[in-house]
Every structure is written in structure tokens, then in C-alpha cells.
Amino acid sequence: MRIYVKFYAKIRDEVGIDHMFLDMGNNPSRLIEVIREIDKRMNKKIIEEYYVRRRLLISINDTLIDIDDNILLRDGDKVDIMPLPSGG
Amino acid sequence: MYASITDKLSKLDELIGKIKERSEEIGAILVFIGVVRGISPLGKVIRLEYEAHEKLAQNKLNEILHDVKKKYGIIDAIVEHRKGSVSRGEDIVYVVVASRHRKEGFKALTEIVERLKREVPIWKKEVTEHGYRWIEEGGNSSSKDEE
Numbered sequence: 001m002r003i004y005v006k007f008y009a010k011i012r013d014e015v016g017i018d019h020m021f022l023d024m025g026n027n028p029s030r031l032i033e034v035i036r037e038i039d040k041r042m043n044k045k046i047i048e049e050y051y052v053r054r055r056l057l058i059s060i061n062d063t064l065i066d067i068d069d070n071i072l073l074r075d076g077d078k079v080d081i082m083p084l085p086s087g088g
Numbered sequence: 089m090y091a092s093i094t095d096k097l098s099k100l101d102e103l104i105g106k107i108k109e110r111s112e113e114i115g116a117i118l119v120f121i122g123v124v125r126g127i128s129p130l131g132k133v134i135r136l137e138y139e140a141h142e143k144l145a146q147n148k149l150n151e152i153l154h155d156v157k158k159k160y161g162i163i164d165a166i167v168e169h170r171k172g173s174v175s176r177g178e179d180i181v182y183v184v185v186a187s188r189h190r191k192e193g194f195k196a197l198t199e200i201v202e203r204l205k206r207e208v209p210i211w212k213k214e215v216t217e218h219g220y221r222w223i224e225e226g227g228n229s230s231s232k233d234e235e
Binding site for chain 2: 008009010013057059062064080082083084085086087088
């Protein structure tokens with residue numbers, strides 16, 4: 001299955017790309033598996049670090065989620081990975 | 089009530105005029121103006137660069153206004169927030185609240201501003217004469233020399 005992942009602001013700068021398509025073996029895949037796969041693909045441990053410290057926002061198909069390892073992602077889902085807000 | 093993420097803010101006196109027309113019950117109008125500070129720990133600020141997840145930001149702002157109206161019984165509220173590049177000294181955000189009495193108006197205004205900063209997916213990069221840094225939640229930052 002294929003997932004579209006988009007990065008924002010500081011996190012985009014750190015990973016060095018705007019977005020990626022992720023081919024996951026299992027359909028569906030757990031959120032934590034997707035997070036680990038992103039880092040694996042880039043050979044950097046960045047996103048899991050943000051994830052473990054809960055220093056990010058995640059939306060799935062344009063809906064903000066309460067982060068949970070066991071949320072299931074399916075083929076065609078869009079995942080936004082964002083830093084915590086700093087507006088105003 | 090409305091909220092917008094915009095390239096150009098409305099004129100403040102027009103916003104105040106618009107909200108004042110909403111009801112004859114209005115007895116207080118409170119305004120918050122966020123401004124680009126001219127100095128930071130990195131030195132003289134040139135500009136802030138704002139980025140947003142516009143769909144999520146719009147939805148979250150609408151949710152905040154709805155919650156606050158219900159909680160404090162205010163009459164109306166408006167939020168306008170800039171996106172893109174905002175130079176030092178320029179206005180970033182307007183929050184205007186209209187209420188029957190000042191007390192609930194102050195509470196509502198404070199809650200809108202605090203939740204905007206904490207919950208709405210908008211981010212700012214501070215560009216100074218010595219480099220830039222992404223401002224993080226709570227005012228912390230990560231610095232990088234200008235390239």
C-alpha cells in the first residue's frame with residue numbers, strides 16, 4: 001500500500017524534503033510503523049524522536065489526530081507531519 | 089464570527105466598525121494586536137516568515153471561536169492572521185471580541201490568543217541580521233546562521 005507523507009516548517013527543513021510516497025508492506029499499517037519507516041527511508045532518526053517526545057502534530061486526511069501507535073493507515077492515506085504551533 | 093489566514097490584514101477600524109454593527113447589546117470591544125518585535129536574542133529582526141496548514145488552521149480557529157463564544161457568552165469575535173513574510177514593526181494578527189460587558193470580553197480575548205498560539209497549525213521563522221531560527225512552542229527556538 002502507498003501513503004503520501006508531507007512535512008511542514010522546521011521538520012521539513014530537518015528532513016530536507018517536502019513530501020514522500022511511502023510503500024508499506026502491510027495494508028493497513030500501524031502509525032508507529034509508518035513513523036519508523038519514514039526515518040528508515042531517510043536514514044535519519046528525526047521523526048521518531050519528535051514522535052516519542054510528542055513534539056509534533058499529525059493529521060490523517062486533513063484531520064488532526066490524538067497520537068496513538070495503533071492508529072491504522074490505509075492505502076491512499078495522506079499524513080501531515082507538523083511541528084507544534086508557534087503562530088501569533 | 090470569522091477567522092482567516094491572509095496575505096493582507098483588514099483595516100482595524102473597519103473590523104471594529106463591522107463588529108460594532110452586530111448588536112445593540114454590545115458594551116465592550118476588545119482588541120489584541122500581535123506585532124513583529126524588532127529585536128530577538130539573535131539580534132535585529134528583519135522579518136518573520138509565517139507558514140500554515142491552511143485547512144487545519146482555519147478549522148481550528150473556527151472551533152476556538154465557537155468554543156469561546158459558548159463558554160463566555162460573547163456576542164462576536166474576529167481573528168485575522170497573516171501568512172507569508174511580515175516585516176519588523178508590522179501587524180501579524182488581530183483578535184477582536186465584542187461582548188456585553190468587559191469581564192467576559194477580557195476572558196474570551198485571552199483564551200482565543202492563548203489557544204491560537206498553542207493549538208493552531210501556524211509556524212514562524214524569525215529572520216535576523218545574523219541568521220534565522222524557527223520559533224518553537226513557548227518561545228524556544230533552534231538557530232541557524234544565515235546561508
